[in-house]
Amino acid sequence: MDPVVGVVELYGIGTRYDMPVAGGGGRLSVVARRDGQRELYVFADAGEEPTAVVPLSDEQSRLLAAVLAGTYFHTR
Amino acid sequence: MHATELVALGAAALVAGLLARWGRSLRLPTVPFFMAAGILLGxxxxxxxxxxxSETWEMLAAVGIILLLFHLGVEFPLRQVVEGGRKILVAGSAYIAANVAGGLAYGFLLGWGVREALVVAGIMGISSSAIVTKLLVETRRLANAETPILLGVIVVEDIFLALYLAVLQPLLGSAEGPLAIARDVAVSFAFLLALFVLARFGARGVAALVGTDDDELLTVGFFGLAVLVAGTSELLGVADAIGALMIGLVLSQTRFRQRIEHRALPLRDVFAALFFVVFGASVDLSGLGAVALPVLGAVVLTVCLNVLAGLLVARMYTFNQRSAANLGLTLLGRGEFALILATLAATAGLDPRVGSFTALYVLVLAVLSPVAATNAHLLARVIPDRAMRLNWTYVRTETMSSGCAHLDQVAVLEPETRDGCPQCLETGDRWVHLRSCLVCGQVGCCDDSPNRHATAHYRQAGHPLVQTIEPGEDWAYCYDDRVLLQGTDVRRVQP
Structure with missing residues (x-):
């Protein structure tokens, strides 16, 4: 695997996936908890404090993933 | 008689829950409030x-301890620790060595007795997994570089706890003379080892005993097994807590792990809360005044030792001041383990001051630890650069520190070439992206390229750090630590 996504084990909590996003040291981290809950950490710059922390349920994560991957189709 | 005990039980749980709820609104841990409920109703x-x-309450508390440690065993990340544990073992050992040695010295200084000192060492040495984990989530620090290390330290503390209990229980027991005690310690360790071997190789057999697809029967089964093993170990002179922890570990190696973890949690929550309440009820308020000064000294010592250990580990991982402060001030919380040890001490008939000491110590640190953790950045400002690393300046913009311990190998920031992958050019192959080795500057192609020359270079030369040289990208990667680094991390330590 190309090392663009870092994978870190968080003992007792779950697994963390780190990904840099363009410019200024900004990055995204996804914490996948063992109970299925995810937390999306958004860092707009290289700073220490996250710009936003978004808790997502298992279902919401799948939905978001589908939207991001372009495989979500809305049917009426 | 029956009815009054039921009323007391219900009231205890309800008051404990309400008090802790109020505490949660102040972002304080639950344990001290459960204890407070016990004190108020005691x-x-x-x-x-x-x-x-009464025996009823004692029994409830014992089940609480068993479920606490059983759950700890079930969720213990045995595989991850066995695979990648050497580094966290070192960090964890540094922490434990500092805190337990300090606690032991302090215990002797108190002059309550040798066995009391041994108990105090454990109480001061082992932080509360539950409090620390919650704190990390609440302070939104899960994405920090030092967080995996902190969680690793907790895991190592759990291992230490098992070994420590195996030694402590015989020492507190009724055995007379060094020979009898040595025999008891040997029995303890043999028991520990037997259950560990069972966890590693015999988990299937145990799974057959309690494992079923029916949730109800699974729960009844593992509960029975946990209590049975815990009771048996107590009969053998090994702490019931160890038995519970180890049988949890055995079950964590089965395919039922996730369901057991899930089903054991609510059981644990209820009975652990009752254990804390019962402990609170045993606290003699009039004895608290006498231990106030010793507790104050212990708290100051704990904070100092933690900060020291934090600095040490931060240096080891080339972290920045911010991470060092977080490492030093996040593990202060004491809770379930301290109270379990104090209960053991009380059962063994040790100096009653140990109980009062533990109660006050846990209460103070429970309030102090969230305050300290949220204000760690204040400490970061006063840690001098030379405490962290030689010829190294702290970037005052406070960038994240990395989780990589190989940054001192960075030698060449400028790639040998930017024209292409030299090896692919030679053979006429194609490549996708380019990486350059931070140790020698050699350029290779990325893992999406057919030849993966960058990774091949790491395998061959053992140089763990590469950086991207794609325009617009600014990151590096450490193969050994499997962490992604910011470009700024790398440039901060430039040669």
Missing amino acids: PHVPWPGLIHE
Whole structure:
């Protein structure tokens, strides 16, 4: 695997996936908890404090993933 | 008689829950509030108490301890520790060595007795997994570089706890003379080892005993097994807590792990809360005044030792001041383990001051630890650069520190070439992206390229750090630590 996504084990909590996003040291981290809950950490710059922390349920994560991957189709 | 005990039990749980809820709104941990409920409803207050010492309450508390440690065993990340544990073992050992040695010295200084000192060492040495984990989530620090290390330290503390209990229980027991005690310690370790071997190789057999697809029967089964093993170990002179922890570990190696973890959690929550309440009820308020000064000293010592250990580990991982401060001030919380040890001490008939000491120590640190953790950045400002690393300056913009311990190998920031992958050019192959080795500057192609020359270079030369040289990208990667680094991390330590 190309090392663009870092994978870190968080003992007792779950697994963390780190990904840099363009410019200024900004990055995204996804914490996948063992109970299925995810937390999306958004860092707009290289700073220490996250710009936003978004808790997502298992279902919401799948939905978001589908939207991001372009495989979500809305049917009426 | 039956009815009054039921009323007391219900009231105890309800009051504990309500108090802790109020505490949660202040972002404080639950353990001290459960204890406070026990104190308020216990026999040592001016008004008539509901909870009195009886076998019923003792039994409930014992089940609480068993479930606490059973759950700890079930969720213990054995595989991850076995695979990548050497580094966290070092960090964890540094922490434990500092805190336990300090606690032991302090225990002797108190002059309550040798066995009391040994118990105090454990109480001061082992932080509360539950409090620390919650704190990390609440302070939104899961994405920090030092967080995996902190969680690793907790895991190592759990291992230490098992070994420590195996030694402590025989020492507190009734055995007379060094020979009898040595025999008891040997029995303890043999028991520990047997269950560990069972976890590693015999988990299937145990799974057959309790494992079923029916949730109800699974729960009844593992509960019975946990209590049975815990009781058996107590009969053998090994702490019931160890038995519970180890049988949890055995079950964590089965395919039922996730379901057991899930089903054991609510059981643990209820009975652990009752254990804390019962412990609170045993606290003699009039004894608290006498231990106030010793507790103050212990708290100051704990904070100092933690900060020291934090600095040490931060240096080891080339972290920045911010991470060092977080490492030093996040593991202060004491809770379930301290109270379990104090209960052991009380059962063994040690100096009653140990109980009062533990209660006050846990209460103080429970309030102090969230405050300290949220204000760690203040400490970061006053840690001098030379405490962290030689010829190294702290970037005052406070960038994240990395989780990589190989940054001192960075030698060449400028790639040998930017024209292409030299090896692919030679053979006429194609490549996708380019990486350059930070140790020698050699350029290779990325893992999406057919030849993966960058990774091949790492395998061959053992140089763990590469950086991207794609325009617009600014990151590096450490193969050994499997962490992604910011470009700024790398440039901060430039040669």
